[in-house]
Amino acid sequence: MSLFRAEDIAIRFGGIRAVDAVSFDVQPGEVFSIIGPNGAGKTTIFNLISRIYAPTSGRLLFQDQDITNVPPYRIAGLGIARTFQNIELFANATLLQNLLIGRHCHSTVGVLSELVFTPAVRREELKHREKAEEVIAFLGLERYRDTLIANLPYGVRKVVELGRALCIEPKLLLLDEPSSGLNVEETEGMGFWIEDIKKDLGVTVIMVEHDMNLVRMVSDRVMALNYGKVIALGTTDEVQNHPEVVRAYIGGEA
Amino acid sequence: MRYLFKTDYRQDLTIWRHRGDLFWYGLLGVALLAIPFVLSEFYVGEFGGVFIFAVAGVGMMLLAGYTGLISLGNAAFLGIGAYTNSILLAHGVPLLISLPVSGLFTGLFGIAIGLPTLRMSGLYLAIATLAFGSIVGTVFQKWDAVTGGFDGFPVPEPYIFGIPIQSANGVYYLSLAVLVIVLWLSANLLRTPLGRAMVAIRDSEISAQSMGIHLARYKTFAFAISAFITGLAGALFAHYVRFLAPDAFDVLLSVQFVTIVFVGGLGSLHGVIYGALFVRLLPQFIAIIRDDLPFGVGRMPGLEPSLFGLVLVLVILFEPGGIYGRWIKIKHWFQAYPLKRRSSFRRQKSYARSERLR
Amino acid sequence: MGYDSVGFNTPFTNRTINLSGLVLGQDNVSIIAGTVLLCGVLYVFFSHTRLGIAMQASSQNQLAAYYMGIPVRTVFSLIWAISAGVAAVAGILLSPVSMIDVNMGFLGIKAFAAAVLGGFGSIPGALVGGVVIGIVEQLAGYFLPAGFQEVTSNVVLLATLILRPQGLFAEIAGKRV
Numbered sequence: 055m056s057l058f059r060a061e062d063i064a065i066r067f068g069g070i071r072a073v074d075a076v077s078f079d080v081q082p083g084e085v086f087s088i089i090g091p092n093g094a095g096k097t098t099i100f101n102l103i104s105r106i107y108a109p110t111s112g113r114l115l116f117q118d119q120d121i122t123n124v125p126p127y128r129i130a131g132l133g134i135a136r137t138f139q140n141i142e143l144f145a146n147a148t149l150l151q152n153l154l155i156g157r158h159c160h161s162t163v164g165v166l167s168e169l170v171f172t173p174a175v176r177r178e179e180l181k182h183r184e185k186a187e188e189v190i191a192f193l194g195l196e197r198y199r200d201t202l203i204a205n206l207p208y209g210v211r212k213v214v215e216l217g218r219a220l221c222i223e224p225k226l227l228l229l230d231e232p233s234s235g236l237n238v239e240e241t242e243g244m245g246f247w248i249e250d251i252k253k254d255l256g257v258t259v260i261m262v263e264h265d266m267n268l269v270r271m272v273s274d275r276v277m278a279l280n281y282g283k284v285i286a287l288g289t290t291d292e293v294q295n296h297p298e299v300v301r302a303y304i305g306g307e308a
Numbered sequence: 309m310r311y312l313f314k315t316d317y318r319q320d321l322t323i324w325r326h327r328g329d330l331f332w333y334g335l336l337g338v339a340l341l342a343i344p345f346v347l348s349e350f351y352v353g354e355f356g357g358v359f360i361f362a363v364a365g366v367g368m369m370l371l372a373g374y375t376g377l378i379s380l381g382n383a384a385f386l387g388i389g390a391y392t393n394s395i396l397l398a399h400g401v402p403l404l405i406s407l408p409v410s411g412l413f414t415g416l417f418g419i420a421i422g423l424p425t426l427r428m429s430g431l432y433l434a435i436a437t438l439a440f441g442s443i444v445g446t447v448f449q450k451w452d453a454v455t456g457g458f459d460g461f462p463v464p465e466p467y468i469f470g471i472p473i474q475s476a477n478g479v480y481y482l483s484l485a486v487l488v489i490v491l492w493l494s495a496n497l498l499r500t501p502l503g504r505a506m507v508a509i510r511d512s513e514i515s516a517q518s519m520g521i522h523l524a525r526y527k528t529f530a531f532a533i534s535a536f537i538t539g540l541a542g543a544l545f546a547h548y549v550r551f552l553a554p555d556a557f558d559v560l561l562s563v564q565f566v567t568i569v570f571v572g573g574l575g576s577l578h579g580v581i582y583g584a585l586f587v588r589l590l591p592q593f594i595a596i597i598r599d600d601l602p603f604g605v606g607r608m609p610g611l612e613p614s615l616f617g618l619v620l621v622l623v624i625l626f627e628p629g630g631i632y633g634r635w636i637k638i639k640h641w642f643q644a645y646p647l648k649r650r651s652s653f654r655r656q657k658s659y660a661r662s663e664r665l666r
Numbered sequence: 667m668g669y670d671s672v673g674f675n676t677p678f679t680n681r682t683i684n685l686s687g688l689v690l691g692q693d694n695v696s697i698i699a700g701t702v703l704l705c706g707v708l709y710v711f712f713s714h715t716r717l718g719i720a721m722q723a724s725s726q727n728q729l730a731a732y733y734m735g736i737p738v739r740t741v742f743s744l745i746w747a748i749s750a751g752v753a754a755v756a757g758i759l760l761s762p763v764s765m766i767d768v769n770m771g772f773l774g775i776k777a778f779a780a781a782v783l784g785g786f787g788s789i790p791g792a793l794v795g796g797v798v799i800g801i802v803e804q805l806a807g808y809f810l811p812a813g814f815q816e817v818t819s820n821v822v823l824l825a826t827l828i829l830r831p832q833g834l835f836a837e838i839a840g841k842r843v
Contacts, residue, residue, distance in 0.1 A: 104518055106514060106517070106518075125522075126517040126518065127517050127520055127521055127522040127523065128520070129518065129520075130518060130519055130520030131520050135518070136518055138514075138515060142512045142514055142515035142518075143511075143512070143515070144507060144508050144510075144511035144512055144515070144516075145511055145512075146507070146510070146511055146575075147504075147507055147508075147511065151504060151507070154501075154504055155501075155504045155505070155507075155508045155516075155519055155521075156519055157501075158501050158504070158505060158508075158519050158520050158521055159519065159520030161501040163500075163501075165502055165529065168496065168497065168500040168501065168502045169493050169496055169497060169502070170493075170496060171496040171499070171500065175500055176321065179321055179499070179500065180317055180318065180321070182501075183317045183320070184317070187317075218519070222519070222520070424824075424828040425827070425828070427831065428827060428831060432782075432827055432831055435778055435782060435823065435827065436823070436824055436827045436828075438775070438778075439775075439779070439820040439821075439823040439824045439827075440820075440824060442775065442817070442820045443817050443820045443821065443824070446813075446816050446817045446820075447817075450813040450816075
């Protein structure tokens with residue numbers, strides 16, 4: 055039983071087919087990477103899964119439930135978390151507040167109780183704080199806890215982005231170019247975290263990535279895209295040596 | 309210099325930072341309660357006005373400072389609250405009921421303006437709220453049957469358990485009570501998921517949605533609660549001015565609310581208090597020095613609005629943190645002495661960009 | 667003059683043109699002609715001169731404009747100057763038909779409505795927007811009960827922002843994540 059399945063999803067922006075009849079499925083507990091040259095539609099697929107865009111055709115199934123028409127704010131509650139390529143953190147809030155916002159989908163108290171801060175709200179707040187602290191401990195972010203995001207370096211922000219997604223306690227984690235802007239050591243660190251997420255937290259990961267070393271290090275299966283279409287799907291070695299993939303990256307006769 | 313050593317998550321949940329704060333707030337409370345016994349009626353009335361504007365400022369702060377929705381139509385909410393309260397009182401409803409009801413009724417208008425404007429942001433939202441404010445102002449003028457139009461509406465004298473409220477002392481204590489309640493509600497808001505959701509919407513709508521925040525619901529709620537609080541302020545305002553004129557609730561009043569929030573310090577409740585003090589006391593200050601100003605400047609009509617505008621521009625240019633921001637810098641300077649550095653508060657340059665294509 | 671209103675006489679006042687049976691006041695015609703001329707000049711300026719394109723660039727992405735060597739502060743000052751100048755010309759064009767008085771500036775809110783209806787960023791749009799609002803106001807005064815005419819421009823403004831925020835002629839792009 056696959057955790058997530060995309061069936062023939064497609065989206066057009068005017069005349070451009072950003073994603074064209076893409077189908078793939080992701081097994082629970084695996085790390086599934088999506089690679090391809092720039093503009094291939096990889097982030098667009100993520101935006102389709104998070105429902106920021108609506109597909110023009112096709113279906114998305116999460117745990118055998120059709121999520122093609124679910125509104126975007128329901129996705130977190132279902133257990134799907136994502137990070138953004140260009141870091142969409144809340145710049146004027148502290149790191150801790152960002153992580154606590156990540157806990158929002160687990161909030162059970164009503165708005166009116168929050169206004170008067172009932173004891174139930176207080177208990178929930180303490181629980182959210184404990185969970186956020188677990189993520190901080192997991193990622194080693196203690197010293198930045200009360201710093202405003204605007205004052206943090208880029209590498210740390212990438213990690214906070216990951217932490218915020220983990221606060222959702224997701225079953226499926228979408229990582230959009232987790233290593234972009236990171237140096238070799240930081241990328242290795244990211245790779246270790248992804249492995250820990252897979253093994254210790256049992257989270258399934260779909261990753262869009264350009265860095266083939268990272269892809270090789272953590273992925274179970276890889277899918278290659280070009281111009282919105284799937285050109286290869288299989289294990290890392292199969293895809294890397296696929297002639298279509300080579301041609302897409304390096305060029306050659308069409 | 310005091311260093312705050314935290315040992316419990318509960319310490320992060322409290323409204324005050326540490327025991328010392330509690331002491332100073334307590335002292336402030338006692339001083340405020342004692343003022344009507346010490347100062348003359350004129351000053352008590354002025355302070356009442358400050359409290360009322362502070363309540364309206366909190367409404368504006370929740371909208372602009374925390375959710376990032378700039379509204380130039382909050383004067384309309386003030387007016388709706390004022391008229392609703394006066395009309396209810398004229399029909400014999402006791403004050404303790406008409407006050408919250410005016411707030412709730414104004415809250416409905418907040419929802420009415422919040423829902424259609426969900427997709428707007430920044431400049432467009434400001435214009436839309438400006439238009440809304442104008443429309444409501446015109447309705448106040450034209451709907452004679454209910455609001456009395458340009459003849460005005462005398463505000464009936466209310467009683468709470470037999471004590472008249474119209475006097476300056478009554479208005480003072482009532483506004484102080486409402487201010488304290490509203491500040492408590494807002495402080496609660498900020499330490500709960502609701503307040504964090506509003507901050508998230510301000511900073512990045514798309515990732516807020518990915519965190520499970522229902523944008524429409526929270527934006528509408530921000531408008532509703534801002535309108536509720538401003539409506540309460542309006543109800544108190546009716547007792548402060550005692551006679552309602554429809555053209556008092558125009559865009560210039562909305563700009564005063566924006567000034568309160570910006571000059572006081574965007575994003576903090578302390579800032580609202582400082583801003584309200586500034587906005588209410590500036591006209592008094594102008595009145596005092598008016599005759600001493602050179603070149604007959606003091607006799608020009610429109611001195612007040614132009615001075616407001618000038619201060620607003622100067623604050624935005626030179627001290628975007630407002631009065632509260634400047635106070636924090638001064639406090640930090642004293643606390644860090646002699647290790648103070650100019651660069652602790654250097655602002656980052658930011659560049660504008662718009663999403664227009666053509 | 668202080669608070670009093672003053673009249674304004676132009677070479678066109680109180681004279682009419684007769685266009686095969688249609689009688690128009692010459693000052694009204696001069697206003698229309700002046701507006702069209704002004705809009706034509708502005709349109710050509712913004713789309714075909716380097717300074718105009720630099721202004722559009724600075725508004726769309728300030729940092730990139732700096733990188734391209736555009737003196738952004740000077741450009742912004744010039745934009746404010748041009749805007750003030752255009753508003754002044756509008757005031758001059760308006761004065762023959764309405765008295766000059768201290769509260770003339772409140773027309774600016776209707777100008778907002780016209781600009782939004784036409785679409786921010788489109789000069790022909792602002793022109794069309796102004797015409798539409800003028801016509802709708804007159805129709806509202808005629809067909810709707812008394813007191814509604816004043817709110818017409820605001821209602822049109824709100825309706826445009828709610829239903830079609832990009833106005834008639836401009837386009838808005840969403841943020842790409």
